[in-house]
Amino acid sequence: MLGTFEAPLPAAVEEGQARIPIWRLLTMAVAVLPVLALHSPLAELEAVATRRFRHGQRIYLAATVLGSALVFLGGAAIALHPLVLLIIARSWLAWFGLALIAGVLLGWRLAWTLPVLVAVILFYWGFAAGEYRWWEFSARPPDDVASLLLSLALLCAGLIAYRATPWRRRTWRRWRGRSLRPDRSGMS
């Protein structure tokens, strides 16, 4: 029920003010939360940890994501219209992907920066000439394809960034090095 409150924010439209319903903000928060939870005091060691640790981290991340998604969607199902749930689910993917990208680049504790920046951009410029733009994945109708593709793309980018551990990046660089110098025998 809290989700139906609206936050007034300036927007680049005539008479300049948009009303952003809170559930769009809460969705972003809950999607980013599991990524923030990945932080630990040993974060620098974990960045170069081996397979077993990463396996455990993946399970932890998946569990927290599923758990928070279920709780949030369950709560939203009670309080909000069912079509809104589809919008929430789609924007969830995008926020999660953005949080992963920011988390990998800046550290898990700063994983909120990119989602919040993108949220500000969406809220300000996302509504024009009477309807939401195609890239406004947190507010387009639930059957919209373009924003769904964008959300999936952001999710994939996030997952790729997550997989890009220092070990793998070294391997990828070696692959690239090997293909540029074909006369050298295999160097792995």
Place this chain on the structure above:
Amino acid sequence: MRIFWLHVRNSPVRWTVPVLVALDLAILFLRTQYWVGVWPETGAAAQVPAYLLGVLVAGAAAWAAAAPVRRGMQEQLSVAKVHPAGVDGYRLAATTAILTVPYLIGQMVAFAVTARTFPPGVLLWFAYALLGLSVTFLSVSLGWLLGRFFGGGFGAMTAALGWLFVLALTNFLTGDFVVVTGRPYLAVDAFTLAVRFGCLVLMAVALLWLPESGRRSRWPGQGLVSVASAAALMMLAVVTPPVTNRPVPEGEGRICISGRTTLCIWQEQEKYRPLMATLSGRIDGLPTAFTPPPEVREFGLDARHGLDERLGVSPPHFYILEGSPWSYGGMISTEIMSSTFAWRDPACDWGRMSDADQLRSDAVLAWLEAYLVGDVTPDYSTDAPSAMQQAWASGRRVAAERPLPEQFDWAAGEVISIRGEYCAKR
């Protein structure tokens, strides 16, 4: 001061400044540019980024507030010789200084853009600039408060969302915390602005007395009192409505263009003078069947504006909204039609006007609007009944297709015939 600069140079949020400056300028310029050249609109447009940047600023302030916790420096700071409020004071001041820079840069750029023509009314811009500054201070304070309480990781995101929740709360409480336009008949009230800054200063002092996390507080209830007072002051700062009506100016406060109808606008809107002159010329060219009102003023220039329009006590007025000619063209054409087909004319009996004749006068109104604006496709949308919209479309077709003398003949003919049906003589 040396210590202050030391904190600024080593602040964890100094790297956010380029990103925030870019975002601020993007918000300022990647939108309609009608604010250029009018001081109050410039100030309002440049303080809009304060609300949006406030999300990121609150998060950054929380990050800075939690820096000792992240670095594990709490013990060293708690046994330092310096009073903990002193340490926090320097850190809060440095954080505020850094996070205010993007907003100030945005205001300076907006100032420079409008200063090329330098119309009157700079003080109005300054008042809006201070308003935005108070909003930035508010977001920094909120971020600091939440950052101190929730620590490094979750505190920053909580603060970013906390700012959005505060905006939602203001929508619930007052509805006019977020200022987006600077219409010339409105101005920022100096008293409420002073009250707001007073609350923010007191709130900053309250923030310095927050207990350090993980340590016993120095006097009982320190946490509760400081948080409660900070929250109360923040609420007080937020509910003060900043923008009020301006008093009606005397002589030089307005620019008037004489003609068949005298058009008056606020002197701050000096850049619309050529448009008004063109409009006045077009009114002068109307056929004599039309009787335009002697004077039409922009809203707020007459003390009687805004009084109950149904009772007819409000004199003719118009708005210039976002620089659009349709905003003033539409209202001025309505005023001309109202004075031509005057309701209060004792010789006329408009009460028995038939629907068909009503639609004819609607068509003339649409033609008049298109003629005064000089364009036939309006930039507004309407949900008027379809018969009315068709009448308007036919009036605009006349303006688009026929040559000007023929348009005048048609319009004068329509006015004379409608008046002839319902008015005694003339």
